[in-house]
Amino acid sequence: MATEQHQQSAQEVAALINNQIVNKIDFLQQFKAAVADHQDRRIYQLLDNQRYAKEIEHREQQSNNQSVMSLVDDLVDQLSHYLSVNLIDYLGKAYPFFYYEEYQTGHYRIYFGNWWDRREFGELDVLNVRFLFNQDEYAKLQKSFELVHENKRYNSDKIDKISQENDRLQDLIDHQREREERRAKLQDQLKEVSSHSGIWESSKNKESRQNIVDALQKLESEEQESRTAAQTIKDNEQVVLALSKENTILSYEQKSIIDTFGSFEDFELANRNLYASYLASLNDDEKQVNTDGE
Amino acid sequence: MANNQLTASPSKQVSLLADSLTTGLTLGQQYVQLLKQLAETESAAELLDAAQQLVTFDLDNVFVKFPQHYQPTDYYLLLMGRLLEMHSNTDFQIQEDLDHHDFYATISSLGDQVHFKFIIDANGTAQLIETQGQEALLYLNLKHKMLRFNNRALVNYFIIALQREYSDLDIRAAVKPLLAFAHALAADLDFVIDLGILDVNNDQHFALQQPTLSLTVIDRLFVATAEFDYMLLNLPQNNGAELRLDRGIKMDLQFDPDDYSQQWFFKVQDPDNQVSFFDLLLHYQLVRQWYLQQREALAVKSDPLLFADDQSSMAVTDDPVATEPTVICHPDGSVTPLDQE
Incomplete structure (x- = not known):
């Protein structure tokens, strides 16, 4: 009886494993396809479904499936490098005053401006589509906006x-x-x-x-x-x-x-909405191709 | 000799005198012809030919004395005036100074009180000067067919001295006939011309006099731009700075990254190839103030015309520019630094 139970649970376990493997394969296949076609928006969705659902589809409480997402954990630098091409191209227009230096694969330093003397201003987090500004440098800028008054x-x-x-x-x-x-x-x-x-x-x-x-x-x-x-x-x-x-x-x-955003407040707002704005811009690009299957 | 004279027949003596007088008169006739050629010809080549002969013409004759006549410096001025006249440029007017029996020129936009003349330096190069300032605005050598503007004098005279009294438009108009003269010499008579900081060519480099440049000097321009609407950018290879001005005009202060010596130079670029470094100094207070305040560090090279085949040129020591790096210009237009000779 005990053995039978064990067998039964062994079957369940096998099914569970099978299910998990199917999920993983499915995830990797979707990932593979998205990378092959450079469907960056799809890649961002696979990387963080929870955030994607919330900020793009406005569906709350979609949880991330950590077990599949961790499959690409060791590829983050390469993925960052891969996704940076379109992101930096977009940022070049949206934030024409930022310049990026890839100091190691997938890691980008931000420079503010190309003027005679300029500041290193933090890093670009490509996978999360956000700026990680150097807090000291950012505070100086904030202060000088206040002092204008x-x-x-x-x-x-x-x-x-x-x-x-x-x-x-x-x-x-x-x-x-x-x-x-x-x-x-x-x-x-x-x-x-x-x-x-x-x-x-x-x-x-x-x-x-x-x-x-x-x-x-x-x-x-x-x-x-x-x-x-x-x-x-x-x-x-x-x-x-x-x-x-x-x-x-x-x-x-x-x-x-001021030339680009009108005010410091609008600049900060744009930073907060960067993920949504960027992915929306990718959406537009992909409508024409529509290989997304959605 | 005395014996011979005594024994020569009177008729022979008269005949000898007549021969000598004829030589003198022929000389006079040649002179008159050259003057007429200078004054009346419509051909640039004949004009240059007349001027060139007249500047070295020796009218002295024991037997025939000619009354008051002109000086070589006058012929240079007349050559300039006539060549501009052929190109319908009326801004440069030649006037006669009745007290001194010589000529001077005026430029319309500067009025009647500002006079220009040529002088001739120790090595036979003519220099156009403004009579108060005395600095050579341009060097002219007819024999070697070369003209060169003097960058330092252009700044001293037009940018510093005239700036107090004249608008930048008047000053720009005043430079025009000088440029027109240079262009006419090049176009009509194959002169080699060096327009210096007046050159509008986008590719032209204006090397700095000093062999090195402290970056603090560029820092000061950067700081000064904060008061204006112009931005000073870093060049992509960290080899200098670029000042972005109006209508796509850019001023670079840079060195060639492949150049081991790191010779700094100015370069002015604009979409229409119409703006010179001089124009920037004239029209942009930002550039002018910065350049003049840091002039020791920023001065653009300014070389006189010296010729290797002219012995006296090596001996000029009292020339004010002799302390600056000196070069020798060859008739083919190539230039050799003197210290390599």
Whole structure:
């Protein structure tokens, strides 16, 4: 009896296995056909049926069959490379300011722009049709969009501060002669005041003597600073140039986004809808061929 | 000798004098003919022939003295004026300075107060100058049939000096007759012409004077573009930058990626092949300010005309351009750097 039961369950198991294998073969055959005909939309559906049902067919709660989908897990890099051709072609029109570098098979770095100086901006996730932006770089861009309302650029405050510092240093350099004259005068005064010092020195005299000493010390420290001021100004100018370059890069990026999307918000919306928009564009392409069988 | 003179018969003496006078008069006649040819011919070749003979014509004669006559520099100016006249260009007008008995030229768009003249340098090359600025705008050598514009002077005069008083359209109009003269020399008389930064050819390279270029200089242009609507792009092979201007006009500052020496040069391209680097300096404040502020680093090469077969050319040391890399132009138009000679 036990054996019979076991046999029965063995039959069920065999059926189950058979069923699973049929499913797997079916999946692989569909996959094979889709790849052979470059039906990218179909491939995306096979790769993530749940998302496809939700975002393209608007059918909720379609679960993914992990047991078949895991069959192509070791092919993700190759699939990514394969699917990138059409995706990057599409992105070239939808996001004309992004450039991609395949640094290893199926892995793509995003560069923002082809301008004189540009930023590496994150990675392109081909299989999930999404941008993985570098969060630090993205935050800078977001911030500079916010600053537009204040009529400022990302590094405006820093540049202003350094420019003021340079003005102050230049002033020190320009007033060297006046400092020398003032010092000579103060030293004379000090001599004069010191002659009245001694054990019976009045508190008023003491105070003015201290004032003169303080003023002389201040002059001396200014003098010391002015000796290195020229070099500091030069160094600061390099820093300002670097900050201005970053400002320029960000303004190019802002300009590109506005030219293409109208606003930063619309850019972000487009990013969120990228999967649906891209697959819809593939749908259009395939209508003419209609080898989809649906 | 004294003996001979004493023994010569009076009639013989008269006859000798007459012969000498005839030689002098013939000289005068030749001179007059050449002047008429210069003033009246309708053939460019005859015009050049007359000018070429006149600039070296020696009118000195012991027996026949001719009154006030013109200087070689005047013939260059007359040649230029007449050639432009043949091409119906009326913007370049020759006037006579009655006090000095010589000629000067005016250009319509610059008014009557700006005068142009030719001078002749130590190696026999004529230079067109504006009389206040004194810098050679172009070099002209009739013997070698060559004309070359002087890039540095074009910038100093038209871009810097005139910019204060004249609109860029007036300045552009002022350059036109100079260009027309060069084109007429090339078309009618087979001159080899080097238009320098006035050249509109898209393929033309304008090499920088300095052997190296700090990328900071390009950074400054990049930063400056933020205030304008133009973008500075990186060239695909990381060999320089490209400034995108209006109507498909592009200015590259680059080196040839295959060139080991990495010689930097400017290149200006536009869909109609009509825009020169000079035009960009003139019309685009962005380009002009950047170029003039970084001129030491960005100056385009500017070579005088020197000829290998002209001995005196090697000895010129007080020429203001002599400190810049000097080249020798051969009559066939090829150019050799002097330091390889």
